[in-house]
Amino acid sequence: MICGDMDPNGPGQSYEPAEWHEPVELEVRHQRIDAGSYAIVDPAPKWPENSAFNLTINFFPTRPGNSEQTLVAWGDLRLQIKDGLLRLCVGEICAICEDIILPRCWYQATVSIDAASKVMGLTAAMLNPTGGVRTEQSAQERLSNWCVPRPQTALLFAAEPETVENGRLFTRNTFNGKLEAPVLSDGPDGELIAAWDFSSGIPTDRITDRGPRELHGTLVNLPMRGATGSNWNGSVASWRQHPGQYGAIHFHDDDMVDCCWNTSLEIQPPENARSGYYIARLTANGVQSDVAFFVSAKAGEPRARLLFLAPTATYLSYANTHIKFDSHNTENLFEAVTQLSEDELYLNLHRELGLSHYDTHSDDSGVVYSSSRRPMLNTRPGLYTFNYLNDTHIIKWLESRNTSYDVATDEDLHRHGTELLQAYDVVMTGSHPEYYSTEMWDALNDYQNEGGRHIYLGGNGFYWRIAYSDTYPGVIENRRGVSGVRTWEGEPGEHHLAFSGEPGGLWRTHGRAPQALVGNGFSSTLFVKSTWFRRSEASFDPRYAFMFRGINTNVIGDFGFRGGGCVGLEIDRWDKDLGSPPNSVVLATSEQVGQGGLLTGEEFITTTRALDGVQNGRVRADMVYFTTAGGGAVWSTGSIAWATSLLWNGGDNNVAKVTGNVLDRFLDPQPLD
Amino acid sequence: MLLYDPTASVFTFDGTRMDLAEEFRDNPRGPFSADLQRILDRMRTTPLKGRYVLLVIEPFRVWQLARLSGERGEAPIPVDSVRYTSAAIAEWDIFKRRWKDLTGVTVTVADPVL
Structure with missing residues (x-):
């Protein structure tokens, strides 16, 4: 899959048939799911x-x-x-x-x-x-x-x-x-x-x-x-x-970790299959249903100099979310009447397909596990664009400029760590790499500090600490705790992960605010209307000229497929007190975020009405760049909508231009200032 | 544990303020005046049971008006055969319905020209 966004006013769907797989006809039968633990x-x-x-x-x-x-x-x-x-x-x-x-x-x-x-x-x-x-x-x-x-x-x-x-x-x-x-x-x-x-x-x-x-x-x-x-x-x-x-x-009567279905079809990609986003397209009697899967690059066997890390932990965390039906604040969060797709309507009726980390169980307790061993109806081409489909805008952009890249998943990163990353000159993370295990964080941090170059093309990344388990492959655990934007609150005494014993919740509450890893960290939601970046004075320093080569305006990204701008959905800000490195520089900051931008709970301490972008200066996105002690470099856009602006105007735009400039320079082995 | 309280959304407003309905009609994605913002916050936090939603009949083309059942696993209930061919018109129609539900006053300003 190159791009799975179905929107007729979007960047356009794009698929290439895998030449190593011939269509097959199968007889299938209904297989029950036994939900309930x-x-x-x-x-x-x-x-x-x-x-x-x-x-x-x-x-x-x-x-x-x-x-x-x-x-x-x-x-x-x-x-x-x-x-x-x-x-x-x-x-x-x-x-x-x-x-x-x-x-x-x-x-x-x-x-x-x-x-x-x-x-x-x-x-x-x-x-x-x-x-x-x-x-x-x-x-x-x-x-x-x-x-x-x-x-x-x-x-x-x-x-x-x-x-x-x-x-x-x-x-x-x-x-x-x-x-x-x-x-x-x-x-x-x-x-x-x-x-x-x-x-x-x-x-x-x-x-x-x-x-x-x-x-x-x-x-x-x-x-x-x-x-x-x-x-x-x-x-x-x-x-x-x-x-x-x-x-x-x-x-819980709606716990479900594995459908335990008998295998109907096995797909074995050949050794030389390209890594990437794939779907298996199933059709029956006029019905079409896609099953997403990934072919990962093998750790230590790179075929490109760039690795795109598919944030599969994030996809999993949101998989089969029911918040449009069950969570009171959903419409208020998105500030528009809720639309329910055919897949979402099906999920509501079929709770046996399992829940997401955004859901509560039938007894109102929060869902802490999410499993990939089940159908995931919002992780495939469809009307649910958050995360998975937004990331395919990046894939299509890479394809459009003929950039060679490998793809690996979060679980690969968790299992193989720096062995996976160190084979690449540049690692790119997606529009919303929100869920990170300690192993994933440490690997990315080590990679950066050992000379690796990281492009973070999103917002609200590196936010929740999760754990994987050897007992349950394909499953992640997340505890919500009592901080962060969340649809339920953890119970007292139950904020520690059962898989690993580590404290769960926000990385920020464990001494690792995202600012420490990538220079910026989550500040606000901005779902109503997106806005743009304006270059900072610091960005005109000759050291950063490579990023803005060919850009004739100080305003960047006043366009895009999500809310009309490159600053939107969820946005991150720079803060030295939360760990932004001393040499990090804010290259651009959002303008006119307005009342649609709302500060996340951990960003204010006493009650106040001054929580929106009109009144509160922390409601903003900062684009950040820094070099690391070991000769590595990090460039962070700090906005989910950055990724969904790359393909605007057929890819001829200043968001794509800046991203391309940074990518080309990061691929150039010459040392960075 | 902190649970959803369907009675917690308590703001009341003057249903005769047609100037605010007009403001929403003319600028449905904001920014809004403080008075209108409070009304929208109230409308968007109506109890889940009976809350208006849109069922996608044809993606990007046709929507059916419905109300959430408020019960897990129970389908939303379609409202008559009210269908829309524009999400913007749907948003405006639902705004008018909620205004009437919350104040008893019918919105009398003219529909938007889209």
Whole structure:
């Protein structure tokens, strides 16, 4: 794919068929997706010999409404919440507690079964009693018949089996909320059968049984770990600091990390395939559907001197976003009536396709994982242009000037680090490289400091810290914390990444404001109407003349495909106090940002009405340049709309001219001042 | 946790200020006077349930007026068979509908010539 922007008034779509792939006809069939996370212990514990047992489990329901939600499923036994009440069912017989279970309160459920006396009992005790609520409730029923679980029946936490199709388990009645410390014993004070400790192995998909039989289990669909437990008291903020206070797992009925579909078609690019943006175009009965993929340059085997880093972590973070349906402030943010495309309407109806980091779960908690192992309907040619399609403006521009380039993805950068980057004279980052892991940041920083040259063609880059996981390839984790432009707020004590143990949230809050890496960092959103840059006096220093060669005006980019200017959507500013290097120079600054520009939350401290571009001078974009100690150089445009102005007027414009000047000079091995 | 409060958007305004409706008609992408900006902020933060949206029927050509269901996984509800062939006209029509919904007053200024 050269450019996937469908807008008839845009730069024009452009594709080249991959000559190494012939169209094929396939028979495909519908494959279900089993959304909802749970834990499975398989094989399950054996039935106690005296046919009596006790089970205790702590639970924190986040959406205990009318739907049926299963906390524990073992054979014919169900510990559930239904119609807001806790109940224990064995087959058709249920013991039901009387009081409504309150959302977001910790309870301990105790189940006792005595098959000999044919009695089952259930108790629910509040672990942190709250005013006006009975702290303990219980129920008993006689068992008419007790069905011993079949030996092959798995024990499930947070869901129950529905069917098994072709050897694959499908589940239902997923529990929304946290579970903690299930303990199974042989009678009330009997021998321990199993005691699962969810605070162990937090970065993994394994749950550990501390009991004598080591009945370890597995998590499915990536529920959130590193969640505060019933004993979390605010004395620590990280699961690494005190795992014992993080013995809970938060399950959601709309967690989905892998469709687990059988493969219908495998595409194997040949060794000599060009790296780049690709789509597989599927057609059936007049329907067309594109699947995006990347062919990456191999680390250490460059075929060009320029590397374009496709910001796939950003694409993933936004994948399948539902904010137009679920997030209250969306229309106000974009300041226009919300338009819903066919793909977006489909996503709203099909939540099983999984969520984005911008979404909340059905229980209103924030989404911290995003996976590429599913269809992503807004990461392909279509009406959703942010990030992915905007970046193809850059690709088309590179193609139009016959610049040779390789493409690699964020995950490549994360895995291969400087080994990937050091093979290139110039590295280019995209219109919105917003999500960076520590490994990615360190690699780019080392590359710059070791003489590499970096062109950052976007805005709001290097903003959120994320983590990848070896357990879950293709998945990223992000915690929103309590700062930054975000569509939900992280829960207290849950701002640390389960994949890596690092603090999540803004890089800025961990001593690495984007200014330290690229000279500028996020200041404002500007979705209404874009504006332009005006050259600074400093930019006329002869050292920077190469950038502006052939430019006859001080105003740059008063045009473009997003809002009519090159300064727009999201913009970054220079700030030495946040880490802009001492030798960095502001080459140009935005003008007339106006009231459409709105300061991001971390840019002001006390409340004020002076938050827009009319009243607040921090609402601006700064184009920044600096050289690094090791002979490298960085040029940062500080605006997403810069990339979407490159192709204006067929590419004959001063945004393209400046970018081309910098690129050509950066490719020239002569040292830079 | 900090959740969406559909009752938090409380600004009220004088529905007879046709000068402000006229201002929006003539300059729909701003910048706006402070009085009009507050009205737009109010309109754009109406509760999700029932909020006007546009369904893309033909990309860049035809839009259907609808209201959000406000329930996850439930489709927006089309409003009659109101369709537009221009996003700008749609924006103006929805502005007028919201003005009426919020103040009870019908916008009487002439439609824009596009």
